[in-house]
Amino acid sequence: MAQSKTFYITTPIYYPSGKLHIGNAYTTLYCDVLKRYKSLQGFDTYYLTGMDEHGKKVETSAEAAGIPAQDHVDKIAQETKDLWALMDIEYDDFIRTTEKRHKTVVQTFFEQLLKQKDIYLGHYEGHYCMHCESFFTDTQVGEDHLCPDCGRPTQTLKEESYFLKLSKYEKKLHDFIVDHPDFIQPESRRNEVLAFIESGLNDLSVSRTTFDWGIKVVSDPKHVVYVWLDALTNYVSALGVLDQDPMLYDKYWNGDEVLHVVGKDILRFHAIYWPIMLMALDIPITFKLYAHGWYMMKDGKMSKSKGGAIYPEPFIHRYGLDAMRYYMIRELPFGSDGLFAPDAFLERLNFDLANDFGNLLNRSIAMVNQYFGGEVTQKNAPTDVDAALEKKIESTVQDYDALMDAYKPAEAVQVVFSLISRANKYIDETTPWVLAKDPAAKDTLENVLYHLLEALRVIGTLLQPVMHDSSQQLFKDLNVDEDATVFAARIYGFKPVYRVAKTVTPLFPRLDVAQELDALKSATTQEAPKKEGIPIKAEITIDDFAKLDLRVGVITACKAHENADRLLVSTVDLGEEKPRQIVSGIAGHYTPEAMVGKKVIVVANLKPVKLRGELSEGMLLAGSNDETLEVVELDRLNPGDLVK
Numbered sequence: 232m233a234q235s236k237t238f239y240i241t242t243p244i245y246y247p248s249g250k251l252h253i254g255n256a257y258t259t260l261y262c263d264v265l266k267r268y269k270s271l272q273g274f275d276t277y278y279l280t281g282m283d284e285h286g287k288k289v290e291t292s293a294e295a296a297g298i299p300a301q302d303h304v305d306k307i308a309q310e311t312k313d314l315w316a317l318m319d320i321e322y323d324d325f326i327r328t329t330e331k332r333h334k335t336v337v338q339t340f341f342e343q344l345l346k347q348k349d350i351y352l353g354h355y356e357g358h359y360c361m362h363c364e365s366f367f368t369d370t371q372v373g374e375d376h377l378c379p380d381c382g383r384p385t386q387t388l389k390e391e392s393y394f395l396k397l398s399k400y401e402k403k404l405h406d407f408i409v410d411h412p413d414f415i416q417p418e419s420r421r422n423e424v425l426a427f428i429e430s431g432l433n434d435l436s437v438s439r440t441t442f443d444w445g446i447k448v449v450s451d452p453k454h455v456v457y458v459w460l461d462a463l464t465n466y467v468s469a470l471g472v473l474d475q476d477p478m479l480y481d482k483y484w485n486g487d488e489v490l491h492v493v494g495k496d497i498l499r500f501h502a503i504y505w506p507i508m509l510m511a512l513d514i515p516i517t518f519k520l521y522a523h524g525w526y527m528m529k530d531g532k533m534s535k536s537k538g539g540a541i542y543p544e545p546f547i548h549r550y551g552l553d554a555m556r557y558y559m560i561r562e563l564p565f566g567s568d569g570l571f572a573p574d575a576f577l578e579r580l581n582f583d584l585a586n587d588f589g590n591l592l593n594r595s596i597a598m599v600n601q602y603f604g605g606e607v608t609q610k611n612a613p614t615d616v617d618a619a620l621e622k623k624i625e626s627t628v629q630d631y632d633a634l635m636d637a638y639k640p641a642e643a644v645q646v647v648f649s650l651i652s653r654a655n656k657y658i659d660e661t662t663p664w665v666l667a668k669d670p671a672a673k674d675t676l677e678n679v680l681y682h683l684l685e686a687l688r689v690i691g692t693l694l695q696p697v698m699h700d701s702s703q704q705l706f707k708d709l710n711v712d713e714d715a716t717v718f719a720a721r722i723y724g725f726k727p728v729y730r731v732a733k734t735v736t737p738l739f740p741r742l743d744v745a746q747e748l749d750a751l752k753s754a755t756t757q758e759a760p761k762k763e764g765i766p767i768k769a770e771i772t773i774d775d776f777a778k779l780d781l782r783v784g785v786i787t788a789c790k791a792h793e794n795a796d797r798l799l800v801s802t803v804d805l806g807e808e809k810p811r812q813i814v815s816g817i818a819g820h821y822t823p824e825a826m827v828g829k830k831v832i833v834v835a836n837l838k839p840v841k842l843r844g845e846l847s848e849g850m851l852l853a854g855s856n857d858e859t860l861e862v863v864e865l866d867r868l869n870p871g872d873l874v875k
C-alpha cells in the first residue's frame with residue numbers, strides 16, 4: 232500500500248495571561264477543521280498546540296494572581312485543555328514551554344548559535360516596549376518615542392543582551408520568500424513581510440536580564456532566552472528534533488505539508504525570526520504560514536486578561552458545540568477580520584442551521600416516511616431539474632475541495648450552504664406534495680426524494696470537519712454506513728437505496744432572538760481583574776500642565792493606516808478652518824467606523840510628526856492598561872472648546 236502523505240499543522244502556543252476568548256479559540260478551531268479535513272482526505276496528520284509559559288507578561292500576571300508562576304501556568308494550561316475538550320479539538324500533542332523536553336532544545340539551539348557566532352553578546356540601548364516585549368530604534372519610535380507596533384509609549388533601556396544576527400540572513404530570507412510565492416498567505420501579508428525586510432533588518436536582542444521567568448542561557452545564566460526565541464522553537468521541540476531517533480520530526484517536519492497558523496499580529500515573528508533561526512541552525516524551512524485576521528466585537532478588540540471579551544463556553548453550553556463551531560469558522564473570511572456579534576450568531580443559527588439545514592433534513596425524511604414508508608431507491612428518469620441538482624452536488628464537492636486545499640474553510644462552508652439552499656429550492660420546484668396526489672407520478676416522486684437524500688448525504692460528508700456531531704446525527708437519520716461517508720463517496724448516486732429513520736430530532740432549534748440576547752448578556756462578559764499599580768511620575772507644577780493645549784474635537788472620518796496594523800488615521804474637527812489629521816495607535820481596540828462621531832480630547836499644540844508616513848497633527852487622549860485601551864469621550868461640549 233502506498234504511504235499516506237503527511238500533514239503537520241500547528242497553532243501558536245498561547246500565553247497563559249488569562250482565560251482564552253473566542254479570538255484565541257478561533258485559531259485552534261481553524262486548525263482542527265483543517266486537520267479533520269486532511270485526515271478524511273487520507274493524509275497522515277499531526278496537530279500540535281500548547282502554551283507559551285515564559286516571559287515578563289506571564290510573570291506579571293502570576294504576581295497579579297498572587298501565586299507562583301509555575302502554579303499559575305499549570306492552572307491555565309489545565310483550563311485551556313478543558314476548553315479544547317469542550318470544543319472537541321483533536322490535537323495530537325500539547326506542548327508547554329516549561330517542559331524539560333522543550334527547554335533542553337532551546338538551550339542547545341542557543342549554545343549552538345552562540346558557538347557558530349550567529350548569536351553574540353552586546354549591549355542594547357534603545358526604546359523598549361513593555362507590552363510588545365520588543366526593542367525599537369530611534370527611527371522606529373519617532374520623536375514621540377511611541378511603539379511602532381502598538382502605539383504605546385516606550386521606555387529607554389540599556390542592558391547587556393545577546394543578539395541574533397538577522398542582518399546576516401536578510402538576503403537569504405528575502406530570496407527564499409521571493410522563490411516560494413505561497414510561503415506566506417494571504418499575499419498582502421507576504422508583501423508586508425517583504426517590505427519590512429527591504430527596509431533592513433536589525434540584529435535581534437534575544438536575551439533578557441531584567442526578569443527570571445524564562446529558560447536560562449546555559450553558558451551565562453544571568454540571561455534568560457527571549458520569550459519569542461523560546462516559543463518559536465516549540466514547533467520542532469515537540470517533534471523531538473534532537474532525539475536520538477527523531478521519528479516524529481523526520482516524518483512530519485520533513486513530510487509533505489507543514490502549516491503554521493497564526494494571527495496577523497504575530498506574523499513577523501513567524502515570517503522573519505523563525506525562518507532565520509532555522510536557516511542559522513541548518514534546519515529546512517518546510518512550513519507554510521497562514522496569517523488570519525481577528526475576531527472583533529461590535530465595540531472593538533477583545534482582550535484576554537481584562538474584561539470585554541467573548542468566551543466560547545456560554546455559547547456552547549446554551550446552543551451546542553456545532554452551532555458555535557459553524558459560526559466561528561463561517562464568519563472569518565480568509566485573511567480578513569470578522570465580527571463576533573451575539574445577535575448575528577443567533578440569526579445564523581436560526582436561518583442557516585435551523586431553517587435551511589435542519590429543515591431540509593426534517594422535511595426530506597418526513598416525506599420519505601410519509602410517501603414511501605421510509606424506503607426509496609434510485610430511479611432512472613432524471614428531469615432537467617434533477618440534472619441541475621446533480622450538477623450542483625458535483626460542483627459543490629469540487630469547489631469545496633479547492634477551497635479547503637487552499638486553507639479557506641469559511642468559504643468552503645459557504646459553498647456547502649449554497650447546496651443546502653439549492654436543495655431547498657429543488658423541493659419548491661418539484662413540489663413533492665403535488666406529485667404525491669397523482670398515482671402515475673409515483674416514480675417521479677421517489678426520484679425527487681432520492682435526490683434529496685443523496686444531496687443530504689454529500690452535505691453531511693462535507694460538513695464533517697466543521698460540525699462533526701451534526702454530520703453523525705444526519706448519517707444516523709439517513710441510516711448511512713460509514714463507507715458512504717468517505718471522500719470517494721461524495722458523488723451523486725453512490726448509495727442506491729435508503730431506509731431512513733422513522734422520526735428525527737431537529738438538529739438545531741429555532742430561537743427567540745430577543746429573549747436569547749437577554750439571557751446571553753450576563754453570560755458573555757467577564758469582570759476585569761484587579762489593576763496592578765503603576766508608579767506615579769515625577770511631580771510637575773500647574774505651569775507645566777498649562778503648557779498643554781487640550782481641545783474638544785469631533786472625529787468626522789477615520790480609516791486604517793495603510794502601512795501599520797495598529798494605527799488609525801482620523802480626521803478631527805477642532806472648530807478650526809481646516810480639520811486636522813491625527814494618527815493614533817488604537818486600531819487593535821477600535822474599528823475606523825466605531826471612531827466616527829466620537830467627541831474626543833485632543834492635545835492641540837503637540838508638534839506635528841509623521842507616523843509611518845502619515846502626518847499626525849495632535850494626539851487623542853486615551854486611558855490604557857496592559858490589555859485594553861479606551862479613548863476619552865465627552866458629551867455636551869463643542870469642537871474647539873477648551874479642556875483644562
Ligand code: ME8
Pocket residue numbers: 242243244245246247253254255257258283462463493494495496497524525526527532533
Ligand atoms: O501571541 N481574533 O500568544 P497569544 C483572532 N504566545 N485571533 C486572535 C484574537 C482575535 N480577536 N486575539 C488574539 C501569542 N488572537 C504568543 C504566540 S507562537 C510561537 C507564540 C490570536 O496568547 C493571536 O493573533 O497572545 C495569536 O495568533 C493567538 O491568538 C495567540 O495569542
